[in-house]
Amino acid sequence: MIINEKNEIVDKIIERAVLVGFNNDKGHIDIKYSMLELKELALAAGCQVSDSIIQNKKTIDAVFYIGKGKIDEVKALVEMHDANLVIFNDELSGAQQRNIENVVEARVIDRTVLILDIFAKRAKSKVSKLQVELAQLRYRLPRLKGSRSNLSKTGAGIGTRGPGEQKLEIDKRRINERVTDIRKSLEEARLVRNLQRVKRSKNEIPIVAIVGYTNAGKSTLMNKLIADTNVEDTDKHVFVKDMLFATLDTFHRKITLGDNKDVIIVDTVGFVSKLPHSLVEAFKATLEEVTEADLLLHVVDSTNLDYNNQIKITESVLNELNVRDKKTIFVYNKSDLLNEEIDLINENDILISAVKGDGIDELKEKIKKIVFDDLKIVKMLLPFNKGYIYSELCSIANVISTEYIEEGTLVEVEVSDKEYNKYKEFIL
Known part of the structure; x- marks a missing residue:
């Protein structure tokens, strides 16, 4: 059962959906793959997929999107499977949605609503919840007029959950006021993150951002990198599950790559085809971490x-x-599941298994090579009365060799520009 916002017990709705795709041979994405992805999204939202249908047509129908004849076929599938939901693979206008609902006599949503629903369900932090709500409001704003009466009240099911779910007759002024409030809150959060980035910048800790398609194994890779630095605290690990958009929040973890070389690893939200523009806009405050990164792990x-x-x-x-x-x-992740080898095109491409740990050491070496490519190897002569400098170097830099001679301690060390300038007087 489900408890609604008024603490009332309502029956759990079993979503049985028919998926609808449109193919005009102009898209960059194979329609069969796109429909398979739509099915995975529906399953991730907790929906049962009963059937699917594709319309091959050169132009979009202004009234029914896929044309009246195909809509009648969709209605037949809905009746045959006793489905209560129709999910379109493309974004519908408010008028198209209403027209289709009147024919098929079932709720109709599009890919955008489906993705927003998944994000609403998965959002955990205050910032991610605000970002999802902002995207939801921006989607609903132009679709307020003329909504079907049975869809205008808060209910249960895909497309009805998440923050900001009030009566759809809510006027545009109130929505715009809420949008303004959310944007202010997100801007405050962005300023806080900027201060944190400035602090990290002062400490000269490079940032490595993990990006990629959803469910490619980004969080698993991050956890493996954390585990390899002997972090015992499980609170440092990121939630992992074999599903689309398992995690939405951006996580930062400091890891050591060896030789006193530390980096901040950032795990970001995954991407998917036809990701709603409103969602990308809303999550820019979070994804801006990517723009500040010194290196991307795709x-x-x-x-x-x-x-x-x-x-x-x-x-x-x-x-x-x-x-x-x-x-x-x-x-290239999941090497342990490959049946045949794949071609690595670029010099820095690498094949790994984040689950098994294969290739992780090589990956860390590649990260070190790229991120710390500006380090200099120098020789220093430290007087014996400056022993504290040697201790500092051992804690923050890669000391390659140490030799004690009559004049002091002779050190060969790898240093950054900051350390080079700080200890300049001792460099030979």
Whole structure:
């Protein structure tokens, strides 16, 4: 059973859906793959998928999106499977949604609502909940007029949960006021993150952001990197589950790569094809961590037959965030599940298994090589009365060799520009 906002017990609705796709041969995404992904999204939202249907048509129908004849076929499928939900693979206008509902006599939602519903269910932190609510309100604002009466009240089921779910007749003024309040709260959160980034910058700890398609294994990789630094505290680990959008919040963890080289690893929300623009806009405050990163780890599910297209989709979202020409390591994950080898194109590409740990050490070496490529190897002569400097170097830098001679301690050490300038007087 479900407890609603008024603490009333309501029956749990079993969502049985018919999926509807539109194919005009102009898209960059294979329709069969896109529909399979829509099914995975529906399952992630807790829905049972009864059937699916695809309309091959050159132009979109202004009234019914896929045309009246195809809508009659959808109605027949709804009746045959006793379905109570129809999910379209593309975004519908408010008028199209109402027209289709009047024919099929079932609730109709689109891919955008489905993704927003998953995000609403998975949001945990205050910031992510605000971001989801903002995206929901921006989606609903132009669709307020003329909604069906039976859909205008708070209920249960996909597309009805999450913050901001009030009567759909709520006027635009109140929605705009709420949008303004959310934006102010998100801006305050962004300023706090900026201060944290400035602090990290002063400490000169590089930032490595993990990006990629949803369910590619980003959080699993992050947990493996954390575990390899001997972090015992499970609170440091990130939630992992084999589902789309298992985690929405951005996590920061400091890890040691060896030789006194520390980095901040950032785990970000996963991407998916046709990710709603309103959602990308709302999550920019979180995803801006990617723009500040010194290096991107682009995690790819190497077992997915369409992984090249997933790479293009991820890069498209990154371009929308104005993240271009960033140093990137393509991390092809799930090598333990591969039946055949894949070709690695770039020098920094790497094949790993985040679950098994295969290739993790090599990945850490690649990260070190790229992130710390500006370090200098110098020799220093430290007087014996400056022993504290040697202790400092041992704690913050990679001391390659140490030799005690008559004049003092002769040290070969790897230093950054900051350390170079700080200890300049001792450099030979």
